Amino acid sequence: MAFGLIIIGDEILSGKRSDKHLPKVIELLGERGLQLAWAEIVGDDPARITATLRRTLAGPDVVFSCGGIGATPDDHTRQCAAAALGVPLELHQEGKLLVQERIRETAREAGREADLESPDNLQRLKMAEFPAGSRLIPNPYNRIPGFTIAHHHFVPGFPVMAWPMIAWVLDNLYADQFHREARAERALLVYEQPESLLTPLMEMLETRYPGIRVFSLPSVGDAQTRRHIELGVKGEPEQVAAAFDEMQAELDRIAAEYTLV
Structure with a gap:
């Protein structure tokens, strides 16, 4: 509904x-x-x-x-x-x-x-x-x-x-x-990376895990933080957990700097 x-x-x-x-x-x-x-x-x-x-x-x-x-x-x-x-x-x-x-x-x-x-x-x-x-x-x-x-x-x-x-x-x-669908959301901040580099990862995760959606929220930064992208997954909890682990593994592979939100 x-x-x-x-x-x-x-x-x-x-x-x-x-x-x-x-x-x-x-x-x-x-x-x-x-x-x-x-x-x-x-x-x-x-x-x-x-x-x-x-x-x-x-x-x-x-x-x-x-x-x-x-x-x-x-x-x-x-x-x-x-x-x-x-x-x-x-x-x-x-x-x-x-x-x-x-x-x-x-x-x-x-x-x-x-x-x-x-x-x-x-x-x-x-x-x-x-x-x-x-x-x-x-x-x-x-x-x-x-x-x-x-x-x-x-x-x-x-x-x-x-x-x-x-x-x-x-x-x-x-x-x-009410509360018929269990939902979860996890995200991290990826620093100084172009969205074009992260797009293939996002597409792969949505294909592999149909119960989730991937999102990216770019920021040019401010006095508190530098340029970054909030990258995350939301949806069915088990698939969110698996997709997020895979996301972190790929970011580690390409040596991207990130922090958990």
């Missing part, structure tokens, strides 16, 4: 805000023995959001989408998800009650009674309009829910809401996937 992430919002692409969802989703998945397979950032363009969701809904991946599910004119995700699925938006009755309870709570905090029929409060009910057939994702921060449909899970852009909602989805819908 592969997991993907869509981050929606012009503010990320313009640089007004820095994305925090990607590292947190990687962390949430990693804590459960899972991995993120891909991530995309999409601006507040309805046509582009719809096309992205139409493509991902046609695939098998579990997808989290962060952002754009509010009730302001620049929030398009709910409408785009419905369009991508070819279904109408519907006012979710349980979602309506949750939004109304939040309206009452906000009014009480301000020392007044809520008028549920006022134009602004009727507008807020749009936050409970979801594609037909959606299920709710509880929001522990303010009770305004997200929604799940098919294998896609839509949460707000606010980290304080989105992250516990993603954790809830994982723990309640995908617990059977």
Whole structure:
């Protein structure tokens, strides 16, 4: 099972805000023995959001989408998800009650009674309009829910809401996937060597050990260390151990200088 992430919002692409969802989703998945397979950032363009969701809904991946599910004119995700699925938006009755309870709570905090029929409060009910057939994702921060449909899970852009909602989805819908695959990773730093010299070694290891992937992360160096390549293997633990031993043996053979990470 592969997991993907869509981050929606012009503010990320313009640089007004820095994305925090990607590292947190990687962390949430990693804590459960899972991995993120891909991530995309999409601006507040309805046509582009719809096309992205139409493509991902046609695939098998579990997808989290962060952002754009509010009730302001620049929030398009709910409408785009419905369009991508070819279904109408519907006012979710349980979602309506949750939004109304939040309206009452906000009014009480301000020392007044809520008028549920006022134009602004009727507008807020749009936050409970979801594609037909959606299920709710509880929001522990303010009770305004997200929604799940098919294998896609839509949460707000606010980290304080989105992250516990993603954790809830994982723990309640995908617990059977946790820690199903044992994984290992080992790496070392190879100093003052060109990647072209190490490429044949990397190709040979991936051919010989199909359960692993080899990676190289070059660095030009800094005040603490000189030019190097972080060279490593990750994947099935037994194959990682064997491939790493073979990697070290080859580096010793060519007299390359390296240190373990």
